[in-house]
Amino acid sequence: MNQSVITPAAPHTVIRPGQLRKFLTRMAANKLASAGGFIVLFYIIVALFAPWIAPYDPYNIHLPDKLLLPSWDHWMGTDDKGRDLLSRIIYGTRLSLLIGVAAVSIGAIFGVLLGLVAGYYGGWLDAIIMRIMDILLAFPGILLALAIVSALGASLINVMIAVGVFSIPMFARIVRGSTLTVRKLEYIDSIRTLGGSDLRIILVHILPNIMSPIIVQITLRLATAILSAAGLSFLGLGAQPPSAEWGALLSSGRDYMFSAPYLALFPGLAISTLVIGFNLFGDGLRDALDPKLK
Amino acid sequence: MLTYIVRRLIQTVPVIFGVILVVFLIMQMVPGDPAVLIAGDGASEETVQAIRHDLGLDRPLPLQYIQYVLDVFRGDLGTSYRSDHPVMDEIMLRLPTTIQLALASIVITIVLGMIAGIVSATRQHSTADRLIMLVALLGISLPSFWLGMMLISFFSVKYHLLPVTGWGSLEHVILPAITLGASGAAIVARMTRSSMLDVIHQDYIRTARAKGLKNRLIVYKHALKNALIPVITVIGLQFGTLLGGTVLVESVFAINGLGRLIVDAIRMRDLPVVQGGVLVASVIFVFVNLGVDLLYRYFNKRIEMD
Numbered sequence: 001m002n003q004s005v006i007t008p009a010a011p012h013t014v015i016r017p018g019q020l021r022k023f024l025t026r027m028a029a030n031k032l033a034s035a036g037g038f039i040v041l042f043y044i045i046v047a048l049f050a051p052w053i054a055p056y057d058p059y060n061i062h063l064p065d066k067l068l069l070p071s072w073d074h075w076m077g078t079d080d081k082g083r084d085l086l087s088r089i090i091y092g093t094r095l096s097l098l099i100g101v102a103a104v105s106i107g108a109i110f111g112v113l114l115g116l117v118a119g120y121y122g123g124w125l126d127a128i129i130m131r132i133m134d135i136l137l138a139f140p141g142i143l144l145a146l147a148i149v150s151a152l153g154a155s156l157i158n159v160m161i162a163v164g165v166f167s168i169p170m171f172a173r174i175v176r177g178s179t180l181t182v183r184k185l186e187y188i189d190s191i192r193t194l195g196g197s198d199l200r201i202i203l204v205h206i207l208p209n210i211m212s213p214i215i216v217q218i219t220l221r222l223a224t225a226i227l228s229a230a231g232l233s234f235l236g237l238g239a240q241p242p243s244a245e246w247g248a249l250l251s252s253g254r255d256y257m258f259s260a261p262y263l264a265l266f267p268g269l270a271i272s273t274l275v276i277g278f279n280l281f282g283d284g285l286r287d288a289l290d291p292k293l294k
Numbered sequence: 295m296l297t298y299i300v301r302r303l304i305q306t307v308p309v310i311f312g313v314i315l316v317v318f319l320i321m322q323m324v325p326g327d328p329a330v331l332i333a334g335d336g337a338s339e340e341t342v343q344a345i346r347h348d349l350g351l352d353r354p355l356p357l358q359y360i361q362y363v364l365d366v367f368r369g370d371l372g373t374s375y376r377s378d379h380p381v382m383d384e385i386m387l388r389l390p391t392t393i394q395l396a397l398a399s400i401v402i403t404i405v406l407g408m409i410a411g412i413v414s415a416t417r418q419h420s421t422a423d424r425l426i427m428l429v430a431l432l433g434i435s436l437p438s439f440w441l442g443m444m445l446i447s448f449f450s451v452k453y454h455l456l457p458v459t460g461w462g463s464l465e466h467v468i469l470p471a472i473t474l475g476a477s478g479a480a481i482v483a484r485m486t487r488s489s490m491l492d493v494i495h496q497d498y499i500r501t502a503r504a505k506g507l508k509n510r511l512i513v514y515k516h517a518l519k520n521a522l523i524p525v526i527t528v529i530g531l532q533f534g535t536l537l538g539g540t541v542l543v544e545s546v547f548a549i550n551g552l553g554r555l556i557v558d559a560i561r562m563r564d565l566p567v568v569q570g571g572v573l574v575a576s577v578i579f580v581f582v583n584l585g586v587d588l589l590y591r592y593f594n595k596r597i598e599m600d
Contacts, residue, residue, distance in 0.1 A: 131308065131312070134309060134312075135309055135312030135313060135315075135316055136316070138309050138312070138313050138576055138579060138580050138583075139313070139316075139538075139572070139576050139579070140534035140535065140536075140537035140538040140575055140576060140578075140579040141534055141535045141537060141538015141539055141541075142538045142539075142541065142542075143537070143541070143556075143572050143575055143576065144316075144572075146538075146541060146556065146557075146560065146568075146572070147317065147320045147321075147568065147569075147572045148320055148323075149560070150320075150324075150559075150560040150565070151320045151321060151322075151323040151324045151565075152323060152324075152325075154560075223435070227437055231437065231438075231439060231542050234437075234439050234542065234545075235541070235542065235545060235557050235560075236561065237557075237560060250437075250439065250443070253443075254443060254546070257443060257446060257447055257451060261447045261451070264443045264444070264447070265444070265447075267440075268436075268437060268440035268443070268444065271437050271440065272432070272435050272436045272440070275435040275436075275437075276431060276432070276435040279431060279434060279435055280431070
C-alpha cells in the first residue's frame, strides 16, 4: 500500500512531549489544583498503609472504652462499642476509595463505550442510545441508585453497581460529543479510505484524542460517587455493620449527636476533605486540559 | 413559541414511558417472589398462586408492563405491602411536605447563589470573591446529610435556637431548607460568577462603561440579564438534585415526606411504594425540566434547542 499520503497530526493528543510538559506546568502553577492533588494522594497513602498507620484494630470491640471523648490515647474518641474512631476512619478510607473507583469504573467503561458507538456511528444507533441516556438522566439525584439498591438489596457491591449505573449517562454524553467532533476531522476520513477498520479507528485514533474530557469527568465523578455511596450507606442501604465505611460511621454517629457529636464530626470531615481534594484536582485538570488555553 | 411548547410536550411523552419502563424493569430485578412476600411464611401454594394471579404476575412480562402503564395512567400505583393502603394515597399524603421543602430550598439556592455569584463576579480577585468561592467549594463538597447533622448539633442541640425535628412552622423549615439548598446555592454561585464574567468582559459592556453608564446599571440591567440564561438551566437541574436530596435530608430531620417514605419502604421491602415513589418524583422532575427548557427559550429566543 502506498504510504506516501501525509496524514495530518491528530489534534488534542496528550502523548506528545511538548503538550505534556505544558499540561504539567499548568497543573503545578495552579496552587488549588496542586493542593487537591496532594489531598487525594494523602488519602491514597492512608488507604494503602492503613494496617500500619491505624493505632488500633478498627473492629475490636471493647465495651469498657465506649464513647470516650477524644484524648491522647484515642485521638478521635471511641464509638458505642469502644472501637477507636481514628482507626475506623483510616480503614474506611479504603472502602470509600474502593467504592468510588469501582462505581466510576463501571460508569466510565459502559458510558465511554456507549458514547463512542453513538458518536461514531450516528443514525438510529445514536438516537436509541442517547434516548436511553436521557431516560436515565430523568431520574432526580440519587433516586435511580436508590431504586437499584432497593431491588438488589443493601450491600457495598450493590451500591457500587447502583452508583456506577447512575454515572453512565454523563460519560456517554461527554464522550459522544467529543467523538462527534473528532470523527469529522479529515484524517479520520483518510484512515477510513485507506482501509482502516471501525474498531481500529475508534480505539487507536478517536479514543486517545478524547481522553482529556474523560479524565476530567472521572476525577469529578469520583467526588460524586463517594458522596452518593456515603449517602446510601448513611441510609443503611450500603455498607452494613461492623463496616468502617464513612457513611455507615455517620449513620451510627447520628444516634449520639447529643452525647457524642464527635462520632459524626470526624467521619464527615474525612468525606468532605477527600471530596474537596477531588473537586479541586478535577477543576485544575479541566483548566489545564482546556484546548482554548493551548 | 406555541409550536415549540407543543413539540417539547410531545418529546416528553417517550421520556415518561421510558421512566415507567426503567422503574418497572428495576423492580423485576428483585430476587424472590412478591406473591410469597405478601402471602407470608407458611402460606399454602394455592394462596401464593391466587395472589400471583390477582397481581397479574402469572402473565408474560410485556403484558405485565402494559398493565402497569395503564394502571399508572389511571393513578393506580398498587397497594402497599406494609399498610395495605393504595400507594398513591401514601404518596399524596407526603408529597406536599416534600414539595414545600424543595421550594424552600430552591429559594435559598436562587437567592443565596445569585447574590454570592454577583458579588463574586463584580469584585473579581478580591477577598470577598475568594471567600465566596471557598464557601461555594465547601458547599459542593460537604455531604448534605452531614451538614444537616452539624447544623442540628449547633443550632438545636447546643444553642436551642431551632427545633431538631418535625415540620409545620417556619422554624421547622429553616435548617432542612439550608441543608438541602446549600449545594445548589454553591453551584448557582459558581455558575452566576462564571456567566457574569463572560458577559462583563464583552465589548458592549466596555462600550457602556466608556459611555459613562453607572456600574450598577451595567451590572443589573445589562450583564445580569444576559448572564441569567445559563443560570436558569442550572437552577432547573438543581431541582432534580433537590428532589433526590430530600431522601437524605428528610431522614436526618425526621420529616414525613416522600423521600422518607421511599427510604422506609426500601428498609421494609415495600416495593410497590418504592416503585411508586421513585416514579412520581421522576415524573415531577421531567416536567420541571420541561418548564426550565421553556423558560430558557422564552429568555433567549435566539438559542437553537434542537
